Amino acid sequence: ALGDGSRLSRARGAVLGFLRAVVRFRENLRVALVALAALVVAFGATAAAGGVGVGVGGWGPAGAVFKAALGVNVGLALMPAVVSAAATVLLLRTANIEVLMTLAAVLSVCSGAPLEGALLATLYTLSHAAEKAVTAKARGDLDSLQALLPERALRIVVGGKGEVEEIALGLLMAGDVVLVRAGEVVPCDGVIVENGGEAFVSLEHVTGEAEPRSCGPGEALPAGARTVDGALKVRATEVGAESTISRIVRLVTEAQNNRPRLQGFIDRFGKTYSQAVLLIGFLLAFGIPLVTSVVPALAAIPFLGSGGSFHRALGFLVAASPCALVLGAPVAYLGAISACSRRGVLVKGGARAIEAAAAARRVAFDKTGTLTSGQPAVTDIRHFGGNAGRLADDWVVTAAAALERNAVHPVAKAILAQAAERKLAIAERVDGFEAVPGKGLTGRVHIFGRHGAPSQLVVLGRYEYVTAGLTLSREEEIWLREETLYAVDSGQSTVAVAIQGVEGKRPHVSLILFEDTVRPDALEAVGKLAAKGGTQLSMVTGDHRPVARRFSKKLNIVDYYADLKPEDKLALINKWNEGGDWTVMVGDGINDAPALVAAATGISMGLGSATAVEASDVILTRGHLNDIPFFLRKAKATQRIVKQNLFLGLAVMLFVTSSSVLGSAPLWLCVTLHEGSTLLVGLNALRLLNDSWHG
Numbered sequence: 001a002l003g004d005g006s007r008l009s010r011a012r013g014a015v016l017g018f019l020r021a022v023v024r025f026r027e028n029l030r031v032a033l034v035a036l037a038a039l040v041v042a043f044g045a046t047a048a049a050g051g052v053g054v055g056v057g058g059w060g061p062a063g064a065v066f067k068a069a070l071g072v073n074v075g076l077a078l079m080p081a082v083v084s085a086a087a088t089v090l091l092l093r094t095a096n097i098e099v100l101m102t103l104a105a106v107l108s109v110c111s112g113a114p115l116e117g118a119l120l121a122t123l124y125t126l127s128h129a130a131e132k133a134v135t136a137k138a139r140g141d142l143d144s145l146q147a148l149l150p151e152r153a154l155r156i157v158v159g160g161k162g163e164v165e166e167i168a169l170g171l172l173m174a175g176d177v178v179l180v181r182a183g184e185v186v187p188c189d190g191v192i193v194e195n196g197g198e199a200f201v202s203l204e205h206v207t208g209e210a211e212p213r214s215c216g217p218g219e220a221l222p223a224g225a226r227t228v229d230g231a232l233k234v235r236a237t238e239v240g241a242e243s244t245i246s247r248i249v250r251l252v253t254e255a256q257n258n259r260p261r262l263q264g265f266i267d268r269f270g271k272t273y274s275q276a277v278l279l280i281g282f283l284l285a286f287g288i289p290l291v292t293s294v295v296p297a298l299a300a301i302p303f304l305g306s307g308g309s310f311h312r313a314l315g316f317l318v319a320a321s322p323c324a325l326v327l328g329a330p331v332a333y334l335g336a337i338s339a340c341s342r343r344g345v346l347v348k349g350g351a352r353a354i355e356a357a358a359a360a361r362r363v364a365f366d367k368t369g370t371l372t373s374g375q376p377a378v379t380d381i382r383h384f385g386g387n388a389g390r391l392a393d394d395w396v397v398t399a400a401a402a403l404e405r406n407a408v409h410p411v412a413k414a415i416l417a418q419a420a421e422r423k424l425a426i427a428e429r430v431d432g433f434e435a436v437p438g439k440g441l442t443g444r445v446h447i448f449g450r451h452g453a454p455s456q457l458v459v460l461g462r463y464e465y466v467t468a469g470l471t472l473s474r475e476e477e478i479w480l481r482e483e484t485l486y487a488v489d490s491g492q493s494t495v496a497v498a499i500q501g502v503e504g505k506r507p508h509v510s511l512i513l514f515e516d517t518v519r520p521d522a523l524e525a526v527g528k529l530a531a532k533g534g535t536q537l538s539m540v541t542g543d544h545r546p547v548a549r550r551f552s553k554k555l556n557i558v559d560y561y562a563d564l565k566p567e568d569k570l571a572l573i574n575k576w577n578e579g580g581d582w583t584v585m586v587g588d589g590i591n592d593a594p595a596l597v598a599a600a601t602g603i604s605m606g607l608g609s610a611t612a613v614e615a616s617d618v619i620l621t622r623g624h625l626n627d628i629p630f631f632l633r634k635a636k637a638t639q640r641i642v643k644q645n646l647f648l649g650l651a652v653m654l655f656v657t658s659s660s661v662l663g664s665a666p667l668w669l670c671v672t673l674h675e676g677s678t679l680l681v682g683l684n685a686l687r688l689l690n691d692s693w694h695g
Contacts, residue, residue: 019087026080029133032126035076039122041069078121104317116667123675153187154179172239180232186225189238192217199230277320285313307663315660315670328645328681335688336638345627349617356600357635362583367541369588371522376410376514378418384479384509396497396510399458402427403441440465457500466496476509483511491547525625540569569595645681652677
């Protein structure tokens with residue numbers, strides 16, 4: 001019994017292997033073209049014989065050529081189709097479009113019209129192979145991501161003298177140091193180690209950035225980055241399924257599986273539709289002769305013959321197969337998704353995200369980290385007693401930078417960036433340094449780094465801390481407090497600085513003002529969206545109203561909402577959606593996740609926040625705001641292409657079905673128009689692969 005079961009299992013495996021081979025054979029475009037060439041030769045032989053039918057002898061050389069060419073065509077196109085259709089009916093117990101087309105071809109051959117049957121089988125095979133080629137072209141950029149990572153990595157041996165060992169990528173662990181040679185792909189997320197080298201690195205396949213960037217020790221690199229001109233040593237931080245490229249591949253796979261509503265409708269009703277078409281074809285074949293024979297007012301139509309009901313029914317079977325409808329929408333969406341991914345826009349929500357974005361009437365932006373960088377920058381330096389000039393500004397920045405030299409918080413980075421921008425020399429030595437968390441810093445600084453120059457006491461931080469650290473006059477304290485409160489009310493943050501006077505002079509009291517900076521491309525992106533017309537732009541933020549007002553003016557966004565908690569943003573999005581204002585929400589953090597989920601289309605800025613990525617439908621891997629108008633234009637263009645394809649497919653289907661039933665279109669014309677429309681919608685959809693084309 002075990003032997004019988006084993007033999008049965010081997011037989012089943014052999015059958016399935018044979019069927020898979022048949023499917024691959026039929027999807028080969030070269031095979032389809034050879035079958036078409038053989039059919040052309042058969043038609044040529046028929047013409048040379050004066051159009052003599054296949055059953056008539058005495059053809060001579062033309063007859064031999066005809067039979068050989070037709071045999072090649074049948075072997076390459078019709079027989080594989082018969083095998084595939086039979087497997088569909090016998091194994092899957094269903095009838096689909098392929099079964100309809102194959103049945104029409106076989107019946108045509110059996111009815112004495114072998115060339116028309118061969119034409120149908122050949123054009124369907126060619127159309128099927130071309131459809132696969134078009135689909136492969138549309139998703140080519142997506143599939144290239146899957147093959148981007150290497151299968152092996154060069155790991156530097158721990159405790160060795162620089163030796164490397166080649167290991168399978170699956171054996172790589174976080175903390176390992178790998179060697180990435182010039183021209184190779186970084187196999188994991190990681191950070192370039194000290195003395196790990198410098199090189200230009202291309203991120204084109206990961207973020208869509210065309211220009212390589214210079215990278216050195218301490219810089220993070222994502223998996224999938226490619227070194228251009230040098231070797232790097234990279235310490236792995238995320239490996240395997242948690243690496244950037246693996247996450248992108250998962251998102252792409254999710255996008256591919258998220259099919260348009262039309263495709264879901266066809267899948268649900270495809271079996272019922274095919275059965276209905278078969279039934280109608282049967283009724284046409286046998287019903288037309290019956291009806292015309294009993295109704296005196298109608299001319300009698302025979303069952304067989306070129307204008308007979310049988311050929312009319314075959315034409316109906318061919319024309320009623322919705323190949324153009326099945327192909328037109330999915331290839332368009334695949335083309336759009338592929339074009340977007342090439343630019344670093346991952347459409348995780350697939351076709352449905354594109355459908356929703358095309359219908360959206362409002363784009364809502366979070367502020368911090370989305371429209372702005374999320375990092376403060378020095379915007380102004382104010383001095384007690386009025387503007388003291390650039391020299392005084394430099395003096396204050398130098399003193400503050402000396403105290404903040406080794407700090408890593410955002411305000412410290414902003415002060416150090418300001419010092420670097422002004423090309424100021426920062427004192428390396430600070431005496432009596434003291435840091436009070438949450439309040440401020442104190443230390444004695446040689447402000448201009450002059451050897452032998454006396455150091456000066458510098459107090460920096462909250463204005464309460466500064467007034468307690470140095471003896472200030474009442475006027476100075478009042479000025480510092482009022483300027484701080486005014487700045488905060490207007491949406492800015494502050495750091496007070498007091499520098500001890502020398503030779504009996506009063507302390508120098510200043511206030512450094514900071515503000516979140518607008519992203520470089522924010523104004524341009526907002527301008528592009530506003531120029532489209534018909535799209536309402538809104539800003540939703542948790543910041544106070546004065547801050548929101550300042551940035552709304554900077555960005556030319558009139559409609560803004562401030563003091564919003566995450567649940568407030570969610571309620572606002574739901575309100576807009578329920579009122580017919582389908583909204584695209586753009587955010588970057590955990591607090592935006594509820595609104596991203598509720599939006600018609602949620603767009604996440606970058607891959608930084610796992611929560612935002614999970615909640616969104618679209619991820620801008622480059623973090624460029626200009627990719628938003630690009631995506632929205634591409635979404636609208638996709639919907640236009642889909643509508644064009646549906647209109648063309650339905651128009652051809654209605655025209656050919658009615659013409660075939662009325663007997664005004666021969667079978668070969670029905671086949672040509674049907675398959676031609678299928679190829680045309682596929683080529684029309686490929687226009688979406690062009691980045692610069694938006695319809």
